[in-house]
Amino acid sequence: MSNLVESPSPAAAACITSQKYHAMFPQVSSLSSQMLINGTLSLNNCEDDTGKPDWHIDGRKVLLMDVRSTPERKVSVISGAISLQEFKKDVLPNLIDADSDAVPTTVVLYCTIGYRSGMESQKLLNDYPFLLGKYSNAEQSDTSYFNDKGQSKLEIRNLDGILNFANALESGTESSEDIRRLLIDPGTNQPATKVHVYGPSWKHCLGHKYDPVVFSHVEFALRGVGVLFRSISCPSCLR
Template sequence: MKTNVRAGVDAAKNGDGADKEEDNREEEEELVKENARRRAALETTVAKFTDDAVPSMTVREVLNVINNQEENAKRTVLFLDCREKEERAVSIIPGASSAEEFEDDFEKQQDDGKETIVVCYCTIGYRSQKKVQELSKRLARSRPDVKAYNLSGSIVAWTHETDAPKLLDPKTRKETNRVHTYGKTWALQSVEYESVVYKRPVFEAVKGFFFKKKKK
């Protein structure tokens, strides 16, 4: 009798274990689908405002330059965070400078013979694209050895690149899984990251594109 009871208990445990494994597998599949949905939505959104006349790089292209020793010997990569202070306080791409910090550091930087790439980013790339337009004109006159590029998909796209360095909390300098996505509309970050948004979003920076009425 005891043997039968024990066998029944073991069978129940094995059944519970199998159910948990199945639940975990289904949950993982759902996360993969959700991640793919967000990435596709991000690409669609970015395509709506992308100006092909503005130089841009994908996260993968930037990482290839950073991780390639031969490219590293020829180029210096600088990240320029074009977001507001409140957004940057949540997280930044490692090594990124604010607009103010960039201007101060850039004035002191000497031409070392290497091509300098300034990679501008914001939430998904709309504001940073504007910055690249302005910066490129200025650099063409004063520093032709420096090229500005917009990071396509910006910090949200960065979260989707699995081998990209984790975002940093600028205050603690430690890795974080939180990212400011400006508003819920742009909360298309990887499922591994938590979205932070403005409590009362000010859409002035982007409404010119997203909310303007079409002229007839």
């Protein structure tokens, strides 16, 4: 009888890893890639007038935010996602000032597999408590963050990462152009063939339809230090 233990599939490995990271940020609501994809496809409309996916979940419009570095985003992105810098500078002020009858929006952050997006989500919650999607004690008398139905105009969630997203696309029964264009090469605006997995440790979390791209050992170490410093600047991210 063999004593070898079978390794988990890429999808299972990615799921286990993202759950571990998500558990480090209990205040931040999680969202699976499969739920996001299903919520959008259920509308029978993958794209809006701009040619980008019309992302929705639970009756709410979804705004995707990619918190990864520029080199990672150049390899592939979830279609329609914006950067953290774009969100803070151009989008957040408009979302906060949206009319009370505006369609409620869920801001979904993602990175490779959930840690950096969880950290940035926690930072945003620290700065803007109303992003929890419910009243805080300080906001009981201020309904400006809620629409006429009592729903939060704006809330934040942490996706399980681009690796889980790619795996969800790979495992789907659909193979149409619309489905494949949910993950694109931003340089060509065509369906992606590669995914940046950050470091070698996460190669095994990516399915076989996409080629993994990693940072060099030196760059990986330097970026790891950068992530550590950002964690230190957010005490609640280290709990």
